[in-house]
Amino acid sequence: MNVLLVGSGGREHALAWKLSQSPLVDTLFAAPGNGGTALLAENVSISDTDTDALVAFAVKNAVGLVVAGPEAPLVAGLSDALAEKGIPCFGPDAFCARLEGSKAFAKDIMRASGVPTADYRVFTDLEAAREHVMNRPLPMVVKADGLAAGKGVVVAKTRVEAAAALEDMMGARIFGAAGDTVVVEDCLIGEEASFLAFCDGKTVVPMPSCQDHKAVGEGDTGPNTGGMGAYSPAPVLPDSEWDRMAKLVIAPIARTLAAKGHPFKGVLYAGLMMTKDGPFVLEYNVRFGDPECQPLLMRLDSDIARIMLAAASGELSPEMVAWSPKTALCVVMAAGGYPGTYPKGMTISGIEEADKADGVKVFVAGAKLEGGTLSTTGGRVLGVTALGDDLAQAQANAYKAVSAVSFDKAYFRRDIGAKGITRTRQ
Ligand code: AMP
Ligand code: GLY
Numbered sequence: 001m002n003v004l005l006v007g008s009g010g011r012e013h014a015l016a017w018k019l020s021q022s023p024l025v026d027t028l029f030a031a032p033g034n035g036g037t038a039l040l041a042e043n044v045s046i047s048d049t050d051t052d053a054l055v056a057f058a059v060k061n062a063v064g065l066v067v068a069g070p071e072a073p074l075v076a077g078l079s080d081a082l083a084e085k086g087i088p089c090f091g092p093d094a095f096c097a098r099l100e101g102s103k104a105f106a107k108d109i110m111r112a113s114g115v116p117t118a119d120y121r122v123f124t125d126l127e128a129a130r131e132h133v134m135n136r137p138l139p140m141v142v143k144a145d146g147l148a149a150g151k152g153v154v155v156a157k158t159r160v161e162a163a164a165a166l167e168d169m170m171g172a173r174i175f176g177a178a179g180d181t182v183v184v185e186d187c188l189i190g191e192e193a194s195f196l197a198f199c200d201g202k203t204v205v206p207m208p209s210c211q212d213h214k215a216v217g218e219g220d221t222g223p224n225t226g227g228m229g230a231y232s233p234a235p236v237l238p239d240s241e242w243d244r245m246a247k248l249v250i251a252p253i254a255r256t257l258a259a260k261g262h263p264f265k266g267v268l269y270a271g272l273m274m275t276k277d278g279p280f281v282l283e284y285n286v287r288f289g290d291p292e293c294q295p296l297l298m299r300l301d302s303d304i305a306r307i308m309l310a311a312a313s314g315e316l317s318p319e320m321v322a323w324s325p326k327t328a329l330c331v332v333m334a335a336g337g338y339p340g341t342y343p344k345g346m347t348i349s350g351i352e353e354a355d356k357a358d359g360v361k362v363f364v365a366g367a368k369l370e371g372g373t374l375s376t377t378g379g380r381v382l383g384v385t386a387l388g389d390d391l392a393q394a395q396a397n398a399y400k401a402v403s404a405v406s407f408d409k410a411y412f413r414r415d416i417g418a419k420g421i422t423r424t425r426q
Helices: 010-019 051-060 078-084 094-101 103-113 126-133 159-171 239-259 293-299 304-312 351-355 391-404 418-425
Strands: 002-007 028-032 063-068 120-123 140-144 153-156 182-186 191-200 204-206 215-217 221-224 229-232 265-275 278-285 327-335 360-364 367-370 373-376 380-388
Touching: 002 010, 002 051, 010 028, 010 293, 010 304, 010 360, 010 380, 028 051, 051 063, 051 078, 063 078, 063 304, 078 094, 094 103, 094 239, 094 278, 103 120, 103 182, 103 239, 103 278, 120 126, 126 159, 126 182, 140 159, 153 159, 159 182, 191 239, 191 304, 204 239, 229 293, 229 391, 239 265, 239 278, 265 304, 293 327, 293 360, 293 380, 327 391, 351 360, 351 391, 360 391, 380 391, 391 418
Parallel strands: 002 028, 002 063
Antiparallel strands: 120 182, 140 153, 140 182, 191 204, 191 265, 215 221, 229 327, 265 278, 327 380, 360 380, 367 373
């Protein structure tokens, strides 16, 4: 079968790496791909949101499975357009993708499904929203409804801050239409964890837990990024909790969506806050996380093409999915300055050397391959990922690999996994 992978980040390199190991995959295409997928797939220069061009390419090249990496193509209706041509897509239809594309929709589906989530109200009127934030307990959280590149959430410690966030989103429209509707919700306290599951519309097969590091600086300081590192499993959510968690936060959503005539096919990702009163869902994503995907796929012992095809066709079963008992940890190497402005075009060296170590894989995120040379094109450049018998060993192996890789102005956090190690020791 020919497979078309859509996207261009570190997650997509990891997906390409795993897909290319499958005996089911003949030719692998990546649109648009990056310098990592270039070595495993045929990169095709089509933007990941050019639905028409992606569908036309899939038809012309007898593609038997399309795998959507990021959310934007799904929100734009890629899965629906492929379905019209009879091409299976790993990734949900546009209706289900609103779980990520609209925070108000996600909250309403959570409430209808009985999933634990912070108390909230949805506003389309600035005046009504202003009045509401004057009467709610602090801190409170103000969220732009639509996709805002991870910047649409403000945890406000004061009413002035909350009102300013409303003003920015609904008045000044700093996120455009994404902020015309806002969600105001209670602030939850705890440690965050990510819980993902493969879904085929009926069957839910959980993945091991993982934890992202969103802040750019060590000790979770500084502005938020797409993610500076991740590891799996997360000690805050041990494997013994998988089934309970799948029943609590994934299965009810899958049931609600199926009852609405939209079976969810792909990865459903619950961003959790582990509070003293139990887990609460902060958000859903309708895809693998980036960089969470990298450590998860390092631990996946099964054929991912088989899992994805089964999920896309409603034939998923738990025995298709097996995991390594090891821990995996990914350190993101970024261009200095990210998530603000950063330089591009730096030459990267040492990846082959790093990859030689057992259980190490360097995934390319923002870099292109030209004439055999890899040079940086993005803020997040590499995801250096390693396995270990436990979190401390995975961390040591990953940082050893990081030290073998270099490019000018490279920046990375030195404390990926530290929180988990502290928790394990407690
Ligand atoms: P979201 O895009 O909804 O996941 O929000 C981004 C980040 O904002 C989360 O990863 C949390 O760190 C924080 N956040 C969102 N909602 C809440 C909440 N209700 N209470 C506390 N922190 C939150
Ligand atoms: N790493 C967070 C995300 O992919 O949404």
